[in-house]
Amino acid sequence: MTSRPSPHQTARIETETVGLSLAHDSAMLHVQGSAVYIDDIREPEGTLHVAPGYAPDAACGRILSLSLDAVRAVPGVLAVLTARDIPGVNDCSPSIGDDPVLADDRIAFHGQVVFAVVAETREVARQAARLGKVEIAAETPAVTVEDALARRTIDVLPDYAFKRGNVTKALRASQTRIEDSFHIGGQEHFYLEGQAALAVPDERGGVTVYSSTQHPTEVQHCLAKMLAVPDAAVTCECRRMGGGFGGKESQAAQWAALAALAARITGRPAKCRLDRDDDMVMTGKRHDFRVDYAAGCDETGRLAAVDVTFLSRCGYSADLSQGVNDRTMFHADNAYFYPQLHIQSRRLRTNTVSNTAFRGFGGPQGMLFAERMMEAIAVRLNLDPLDVRKRNLYETGRDVTPYGMKVTDNIALAMIEELEASSDYRRRRDQIARFNAGSRFIKKGIALTPVKFGISFTLTQMNQAGALVHVYTDGSVHLNHGGTEMGQGLYVKVAQVVAEEFGIDIDMVRITATTTGKVPNTSPTAASSGSDLNGMAARNAGMVIKNRLIEFAVKEWKVARSAIRFERGQVIIGNHAIAFGDLAKKAHQARISLSSTGFYATPDLVWDRDKAKGRPFYYFAYGAACSEVTIDTLTGEMTVDRVDILHDVGRSLNPAIDIGQIEGGFIQGMGWLTMEELVFDDRGRLRTHAPSTYKIPCASDVPADFRVKLFESAGNPADTIYRSKAVGEPPLMLAISVWCAVLNAVGSIRPGKMPPLEAPATPEAILTAVKAMQT
Incomplete structure (x- = not known):
């Protein structure tokens, strides 16, 4: 049973469109099966298909030899791509440059792509990929957190910690002390639409790529540096994804890169769509952890000190592990105040696929620790866990987080x-x-x-967004912004914001695909920020056009600005009413611009990571x-x-x-x-x-x-x-x-x-x- 908002609850916001329970903009297309995803795009004539090849048995080791003659001999195979075919930088990393598009001298995890087959059909490409022979000087892989600790290898990223007070002394003085260790498992994204990209080359060495990605700008950057062309020569577009959950924030770039490289080498459109098994083997997961902690509290269960170490399995490369593990630490308190604390994170390297963003971005793992600790205190003291939780909540005077932010x-x-x-x-x-x-x-x-x-x-520079809004002379509106639609309803929410700004029905707002060709330098649709950032950017764009229309109406009808309002598809100008489309037509005839970009940057964010x-x-x-x-x-x-x-x-x-x-x-x-x-x-x-x-x-x-x-x-x-x-x-x-x-x-x-x-x-x-x- 789900409790739905009553009409009076939604109507309490004094808006016409914002706050309404409108259907998802693609709901009808979803149930009809006619919503177009990457693999549904009508393929241009001559489209080729790309399939990744890897060493089926090896997890790590130096590549001794790569035999691809049998692959090239398969009828229908046009090319077999290796690292040597990449004209620019062989990297698809979102951070420090340690993720090769195609492995070159060594393999770091089972499933790492060594070559890619380009063929006339997907079936031929996949079958041919199995014929590649990769000889490896096999090494014993580090698979678990415990393996990584035993190997004492260099961690993927440096350790990091939050500190407050003297934790050792506070634990020693606590009436009750608890020590515990437990494991938190990872998670596969299991999006319904797997990783997919279609690349179409242009006449000047550039490419347009249709990618199932949460971060079109990241794909654009990756492809441009790989192809050794300017960013402006690459356009990335995404109308919708069949789920993302963080798995297409950084991970979509490699498959778009393979499709783009095939298009560059052959001069023909190329598509790369992963099989489900390959997708699960070759793409990252939610980070798994071992959590070791000690806590001290009084007889009521109220905490005095917390000392916790998060041992994170990051995989073979950095990917987004810095931000993910930082957020685990940011949320290790959940809703609770820790008077004295030491919250530490180890980011461990293993010979497994590099873990990546996943819904919550590390926060869930930190919160699970906090809640397990509350349960452990309740068990030790024979208390109701809810009472322990309530006694430790943030409150006045106990309202500063482990990272120095006040909870207001x-x-x-x-x-x-x-x-x-x-x-x-x-x-x-x-x-x-x-x-x-x-x-x-x-x-x-x-x-x-x-x-x-x-x-x-938590990377402050990412808290920005852009939008593009056009008003046409019939009163319809074209909306584009940097947020991507992965089924979460972002598009319809932003469309509601724009419809509200102009006082028009949402059916008059045309939502268009996210593309780097219209809104540049976008942040990923992640961190739950899609509506916050893109909604404000789109609203700002609409406000610019609306103000131009108001200024035109003031001059045309000789009224005060305060006498003008936009509502129900009409513009009320003093005692006169005109359809929104008619006003747009008159403004166009008066040579008033009906197009604008909008921009928004979240204010008042300051984070000094070095000082925590x-x-x-x-x-x-x-x-x-x-x-x-x-x-x-x-x-x-x-x-x-x-x-x-x-x-x-x-x-x-x-x-x-x-x-x-x-x-x-x-x-x-x-x-x-x-x-x-x-x-x-x-x-x-x-x-x-x-x-x-x-x-x-x-x-x-x-x-x-x-x-x-x-x-x-x-x-x-x-x-x-x-x-x-x-x-x-x-x-x-x-x-x-x-x-x-x-x-x-x-x-x-x-x-x-x-x-x-x-x-x-x-x-x-x-x-x-x-x-x-x-x-």
């Missing part, structure tokens, strides 16, 4: 108490305790956990979830019986879209923490590389009783887009309540003992924890 908009306690009452948490917890006391094999658990998530890119101080986030998004589960201690099976969610989206731009994001984010988070398990063997090969071996949530896993409500919020400051709040990533962390509820259920077997439950809480993990509790 804290509403966590109000949300928790509202959800505590509406979910009937206390009564249900008592009922569950009685049930468990009388049930030998079936156990229940319940947990209520908060979310406090910082909104903004500043304001990296413009605001925080909040939420709370109460989850109830049932486990079978004989099989390890688990079901989620009921979920209650209260989430703060500020003043929603589109409540229906926001609720969909909350529901989807929660289920994806639930999958990460209960069933999605990445398994690498000791040779560094991913064994869970297909739907047959990697389980994601399906319809039957959605709680039968699923209650979602938007928190009645005053919203953000006035200088945000209609005082709305980001909703892309924060809901994923609501699912931590499910993992904590499983922990609670296992803990009922032996009260007073902390269950050694790992994440994800798969049936095997639950059985392991159950067995430990019984011995």
Whole structure:
């Protein structure tokens, strides 16, 4: 059951279009199957197909020989690409330049691309790629965090830490001290549309590439330096993605590069679309961690000190690991105040695919630590975990984060108490305790956990966006901006903003594909910032045109500016009304420009990484979830019986879209923490590389009783887009309540003992924890 906003809730925002629960702009196309994704684009005549080739058995080692004669001999194969064919820089890294498009002298992980086959058909290219022979001087790979620690190899990136006070002394003086270590698993993005790109060469050595990417500008930069051409010679376009979740922020560049290189070598259009197995083997995942920590608290569970080390498996290269691991540290407090602290991160190099961005960008791992620590304190002191949580929340006088930012908009306690009452948490917890006391094999658990998530890119320069708006003489509007649509509803939200600005129906706003040819130098659509940044940029562009129209109307009708308003497709000018399209036509005849760019940069962001101080986030998004589960201690099976969610989206731009994001984010988070398990063997090969071996949530896993409500919020400051709040990533962390509820259920077997439950809480993990509790 989902609680939908009532009409009076959406109407309370004094706007005509913003705040309405409008359908996703592509909803009809989605259900009809006519929405065009990269592989649906009509292929230009002569389009070739590219398939990657790699060493099927090796994980790491120096390349001794590369035999491709058999590949070239296959009928239909036009070219076989290697690193020597790259005219520019052989790199597709988003950061420090350590990700080759095609491996040259050595292989660093199983599945690393060594060559690429270009053929008349995709089937021929894929079959031919299997005939390549790559001889390797094989080395023993470092696969796990423990392998990396034992090897003492150079980490992918330097260690980093936040510090406050004397943690060692505070821990020693604490009435209760807890020490613990546990693992947090990674996660496959499993977007419905895999990695895909279509490259079309132009007459002057440039290329237009259609890429399923969250970051068209990153793809543009990568292709330009690889082809040794100016950025302006490369155009990257993306109308929509069939899911991204961070997996197409940096990872899309390599496949676009292979397609572009094939187009350059052959002079013909070329497409690269990965098979699902190859996609899972060759692309990065959510970072997995080992977390070692100690905490000290008083007899009520209130913390005195926290000392935690996050040991992160980054993979073979840096990719986006600096930002991801930094954000793990930023969110290691979740909604709690740590008086004295030491939060450290190790970024470890392993011979596995380089891990990358994933919804939450490291934040979920930090929050899971915080919530496990709250559970451990409650178990040790025989307290209700919710009481421990409430005693440690940020409050006046205890409101400075580990990185020196003051929490001024804290509403966590109000949300928790509202959800505590509406979910009937206390009564249900008592009922569950009685049930468990009388049930030998079936156990229940319940947990209520908060979310406090910082909104903004922590790399300050990325907090900017551009937009392009045209008004035509019939009153219709062309809208383009730097944000990408991956199913999350960004396009319709920004279109609502533009329609609101001109007082027109949203059907008059034409949403066009994101392209570097219209809006340059864009940031990725990530960090939950898509609506915040692009909505403001589009609004600013619309305001420029609107002001020109107002100035024209003032002169034409001899009225004051205050007498002019735009509403319901009309422009009211004093006592006169004119259709918006008619005003646009008159303005055009008067030679008034009806086109403008818009720009927005998030204000007041200051972050000094070296000093670990500043304001990296413009605001925080909040939420709370109460989850109830049932486990079978004989099989390890688990079901989620009921979920209650209260989430703060500020003043929603589109409540229906926001609720969909909350529901989807929660289920994806639930999958990460209960069933999605990445398994690498000791040779560094991913064994869970297909739907047959990697389980994601399906319809039957959605709680039968699923209650979602938007928190009645005053919203953000006035200088945000209609005082709305980001909703892309924060809901994923609501699912931590499910993992904590499983922990609670296992803990009922032996009260007073902390269950050694790992994440994800798969049936095997639950059985392991159950067995430990019984011995």
